[in-house]
Amino acid sequence: NLMRIGGFSHIDVLPAIGMDNPVRYRNKAQYPVSIINGEFVCGFYANHSHRLIPCEDCLINLEENKHIISAIKDFLQACNLTSYDETTHKGFLRHIVIKSGFHTGEVMVCLVVNAHSFKYKNELITSLSRFDSIKSIAINYNTDKTNVIMGQKTETIYGKDTITDIIGNLKFNISPLSFFQVNPIQTEKLYETALDYAGLTGSETVIDAYCGIGTISLFLAKRAKKVYGVEIIPEAIAAAKENAKLNNITNAKFYAGKSEEIIPMLHNEKGITPDVMVVDPPRKGCDESLLKLMLNMSPKTIVYVSCDSATLARDLKILCTENYEIKRVQPVDMFPHTPHVETVVLMSRISSNE
Secondary structure, three states: OOOOOOOOOOOOOOOOEOOOOOOOOEOEEEEEEEEEOOEEEEEEEOOOOOOEEEOOOOOOEOOHHHHHHHHHHHHHHHOOOOEOEOOOOEOOEEEEEEEEOOOOOOEEEEEEEOOOOOOOHHHHHHHHOOOOOEEEEEEEEOOOOOOOOOOOEEEEEEEOOOEEEEEOOEEEEEOOOOOOOOOHHHHHHHHHHHHHHHOOOOOOEEEEEOOOOOHHHHHHHOOOOEEEEEEOOHHHHHHHHHHHHHOOOOOEEEEEOOHHHHHHHHHHHHOOOOOEEEEOOOOOOOOHHHHHHHHHHOOOEEEEEEOOHHHHHHHHHHHOOOOEEEEEEEEEOOOOOOOOOEEEEEEEEOOOOO
16 A cells, blocks of 8 residues: 555565454444344444444454343343344344453443333343443434444443553543453553654654554653643543542643644644644545645654554655655554554654755
8 A cells, every 4th residue: 555555666665463362352342233034133323334243242242242142132032122233224222332441441331222212221231230340331312324433422321431551551431432452451552653653752742643642642742741642522631630630740731623733733832832843643544634734743753643544654655755755554453363453653853854
């Protein structure tokens, strides 16, 4: 992709950082639900379809999930509940979402329902009470005619609103709606690579675009003078601020809004000029106006973390036209047994006197 889309004819891609034991690594599982021959089944969709293939224990998911799924199925059967049908938009249960704190052992169970209320709270709590690891049970209400899994409204019916996990020596609170990397073992390697590429000495100002709940921002804050995180989702920014407090980090500040709007405000109104820019965009890559903004602000170093090498190559082609050069490209195998990798790219500003 870097050669074909980006046009980089001579570029060294380092060997991917692999995982020593690439099983049971996912801390998040989303199971669609259906009724087949009168029985509830959970599993995953066939490739490029929404045809459910029953599978209650996948070897990249945690083993405890299959026991939790079994208890939920018993609950559904006992309460005579129905499964959601995407064609008719009828039926009650859409998805079962299980999130796990890999290092803390805390588990969150969230049922996504096609309803505005849920009257079986006590029955569900009773069904799951035998699992000491479950610290949060939530109901997510999604009545939209869409294949988007989660709706906007979530109600905690048992325990805490969040569970906690640890990456490196930092703690993070995870909610039903918050984004958190699904492979905590490899995430630490990914973030350490990004931190290493940032080359921080303690005197730098860093802007982290698409910061989510502040995971990379807080890693960077350990070695930077000041970090500014920007994310379009207000709930994620609220979580980032809480995560900063949780880790007693005071040199990270977070803003909710579009990066291409917030970052110019930081620059023009507050006089903030970054020494280092870090971007970790969604699969669609960076907004073109943000790329132009980065070129105008001209930080010494850009660290690009990407989950899609095609949009990465497209964006690098714009950034490296004349102002920047690629120094290192490091893939990290975040998703063993799949064709996907995350990639960290280090770019340095080309000196004007060269």
